[in-house]
Amino acid sequence: GESVGLHLPTLSVQEGDNSIINCAYSNSASDYFIWYKQESGKGPQFIIDIRSNMDKRQGQRVTVLLNKTVKHLSLQIAATQPGDSAVYFCAESIGGSQGNLIFGKGTKLSVKP
Amino acid sequence: GAGVSQSPSNKVTEKGKDVELRCDPISGHTALYWYRQRLGQGLEFLIYFQGNSAPDKSGLPSDRFSAERTGESVSTLTIQRTQQEDSAVYLCASSLVWSGNTIYFGEGSWLTVV
Numbered sequence: 001g002e003s004v005g006l007h008l009p010t011l012s013v014q015e016g017d018n019s020i021i022n023c024a025y026s027n028s029a030s031d032y033f034i035w036y037k038q039e040s041g042k043g044p045q046f047i048i049d050i051r052s053n054m055d056k057r058q059g060q061r062v063t064v065l066l067n068k069t070v071k072h073l074s075l076q077i078a079a080t081q082p083g084d085s086a087v088y089f090c091a092e093s094i095g096g097s098q099g100n101l102i103f104g105k106g107t108k109l110s111v112k113p
Numbered sequence: 114g115a116g117v118s119q120s121p122s123n124k125v126t127e128k129g130k131d132v133e134l135r136c137d138p139i140s141g142h143t144a145l146y147w148y149r150q151r152l153g154q155g156l157e158f159l160i161y162f163q164g165n166s167a168p169d170k171s172g173l174p175s176d177r178f179s180a181e182r183t184g185e186s187v188s189t190l191t192i193q194r195t196q197q198e199d200s201a202v203y204l205c206a207s208s209l210v211w212s213g214n215t216i217y218f219g220e221g222s223w224l225t226v227v
Contacts, residue, residue: 008153043117043204043218044156089155103148103155 008087010108019077021107023090028071030092034101035064035075039086047075047088077109085111115139117219119205125225126195134190134222138207145188146206146216147180156204162188195226 013019025033031052036044050057050064050073057064063076073090087108091101118137126132138145147159158172162182173179177195182188192199202221 041220043206043220045218046215049215091156101156101158103157105153105155 008106008108010110012110012112013080015080015082015111015113017080019075019080019084019109019111021075021077021088021109023073023075023104023107025071025073025090025092025104026102027092027094028068029094030102032093033064033066033073034091034093035062035073036089036091036103037084037086038089038106044089080109080111082111082113085109117205117207117217119203119219119222121222122220123223123225125227128197128226129194131191131193132195132224134192134203134205134224136188136190136205136207136219138186138188138205139217141185142207142209142217143185144208144216145182146208147188147190148204148206148218149174150202150204150221152201159190159203192224195224197226200224200226 011021034049035047037047038044048059048062048064050066052068055066061078065074075088077084087106089103089106091103093101117139120135124132143164145162148156149159150156160173160180161169177193180188180190190203202223204218204221206216206218208216
């Protein structure tokens with residue numbers, strides 16, 4: 001979930017298990033959402049996006065769920081692998097714009113072999 | 114190039130000095146973005162360029178920060194009279210068009226102000 005302090009929330013999962021990373025977004029007018037993965041020392045990488053006219057979108061091993069009623073976004077990773085260890089950020093924007101994406105503070109996913 | 118390229122990758126500077134950070138976007142990408150990421154934090158939007166339109170500077174934290182872009186190529190982010198609070202990773206990203214396309218990030222420029 002979103003952190004309110006300086007320390008990132010951490011999710012620790014066993015290799016092979018499914019992971020669910022949650023995000024509460026702030027603006028009810030936001031209509032475009034993205035999940036990014038950031039490995040240590042690297043820039044963020046796009047994982048998957050979803051528009052507000054959808055409530056679910058699937059990619060390869062990842063699913064994003066959107067609940068506009070409670071302004072909640074989740075990222076599900078199936079069969080989590082050690083290479084999935086990273087910090088995951090959700091981002092929101094209005095009007096499909098990526099120019100001023102508002103990023104959450106991130107969740108650190110740690111995969112135990 | 115193959116990806117977004119940023120330089121320097123690491124910069125240590127003394128408080129009060131000016132620094133320039135450079136970003137080479139992916140060739141052909143018309144949109145270019147700068148973000149700042151403090152340690153353990155999320156990304157803060159700074160500025161975005163789209164083609165020949167006036168840049169969106171709404172995220173620049175103070176007048177010590179400025180950025181330029183020449184056409185649809187290289188961009189430089191300049192921080193004048195650096196302060197310790199400016200210490201962060203400065204991330205550049207680019208995309209094909211402004212809306213609805215995946216943006217690709219560089220590896221960032223790690224700035225430490227001592």
